[in-house]
Amino acid sequence: KLPLSDKNNKALNPRYVYETYIVGSSNRFAHAASLSVADHPGGKFNPFFVHGGVGLGKTHLLHAIGHRALEIQPDLSVTYVSSEKFTNDLIKAIRAQGMEEFRARYRTIDLLMIDDIQFIAGKESTQEEFFHTFNALYQSGKQVVISSDKPPKAISALAERLRSRFEGGLIADVGLPDYEMRTAILRSKGEEMGIRLPDDVVEYVAQRDQSNIREVEGALNRILFLAQTSERRLSLDLAMEALTATATGPRRGQTSTREVLEAVVSHFAVSVKDVRGRGRTREIVLPRQVAMYVMREETAASLVEIGQALGDRDHTTVMHGIAKVERDLATDTSLRGHVMAVREALFTASGTR
Ligand SMILES: Nc1ncnc2c1ncn2[C@@H]1O[C@H](COP(=O)(O)OP(=O)(O)OP(=O)(O)O)[C@@H](O)[C@H]1O
Ligand SMILES: [Mg+2]
Known part of the structure; x- marks a missing residue:
């Protein structure tokens, strides 16, 4: 039958x-x-x-x-x-x-x-x-x-x-959802689950994921899972941690934001004052964003602390900088070179200490 x-x-x-x-x-x-x-x-x-x-x-x-x-x-x-x-x-x-x-x-x-x-x-x-x-x-x-x-x-x-x-x-x-649509989808999924998602978390996930809707949902699920299992508040820091594999690597926490800043200024041959300053030329924005990214990856500092280390910048500015580097790394080989060089400088420095 x-x-x-x-x-x-x-x-x-x-x-x-x-x-x-x-x-x-x-x-x-x-x-x-x-x-x-x-x-x-x-x-x-x-x-x-x-x-x-x-x-x-x-x-x-x-x-x-x-x-x-x-x-x-x-x-x-x-x-x-x-x-x-x-x-x-x-x-x-x-x-x-x-x-x-x-x-x-x-x-x-x-x-x-x-x-x-x-x-x-x-x-x-x-x-x-x-x-x-x-x-x-x-x-x-x-x-x-x-x-x-x-x-x-x-x-x-x-x-x-x-x-x-x-x-x-x-x-x-x-077709592929644009930024506005990804934002709307995230908010709607949050509502469906009865969870109020902080604006900066929605913004981070929406601007990070360029691709399909299933992946946007998957990213949100990873964040919610981490919040639940670690019993922590849903925050931008937690979201970034959930979505960045290397953020919990073994080296993390042994490096300070100060050391990263030093490695960045010496690699790019710029001044600490400029990196912490308000200048927005490409010559200074790039080292600043690389510093944000490497601090996020290699130190235990929160977004707020990274913002402070880089001249009292807002944590959402830091988030945007990191997200931009994350996105560009996929296609920009010279950016990959910069990040790698800064990391190497960090580890050689700490290895000889
Ligand atoms: N416009 C949308 N609004 C809200 N959620 C959506 C939307 N489009 C897709 N989703 C959600 O994204 C997930 C994937 O969607 P769906 O399974 O329909 O994709 P699909 O095109 O059939 O993919 P596949 O080619 O893999 O079969 C589902 O959880 C779905 O609810
Ligand atoms: Mg299908």
């Missing part, structure tokens, strides 16, 4: 609803189009094809469509499946000679959402069966929603006739 897909949709994740889906410039169109699909399944946007990179909210959006369509029409038969599950169901049906049941099940759905369609590319018989499922639904005016990591054109080994079916509907993409 084949497991029948739940008519009452236990397959929909209760967390993935529109209420928790943040809209920004990278997903505005996909969001608006999806709402129209949820409100009028089988209407003018059929099939609805949403694509985008890893962790950008495709699955969340599919589930949200399902929830909303059911809210409006509780009797609708709504099914969400991964392409993997569709394939497995098909294989089981073939083995158990249950194709009739398989077809009866998949062809009587009002709203079918199939996630990560790229996985059926190259699987001949799965594509074949999906093609027939698709046609049966489409011809009887039922809605099909598809997600993929790429647009139909870019999925190699996708049967041409499927590709052209997908292109006949509406295609929308979800």
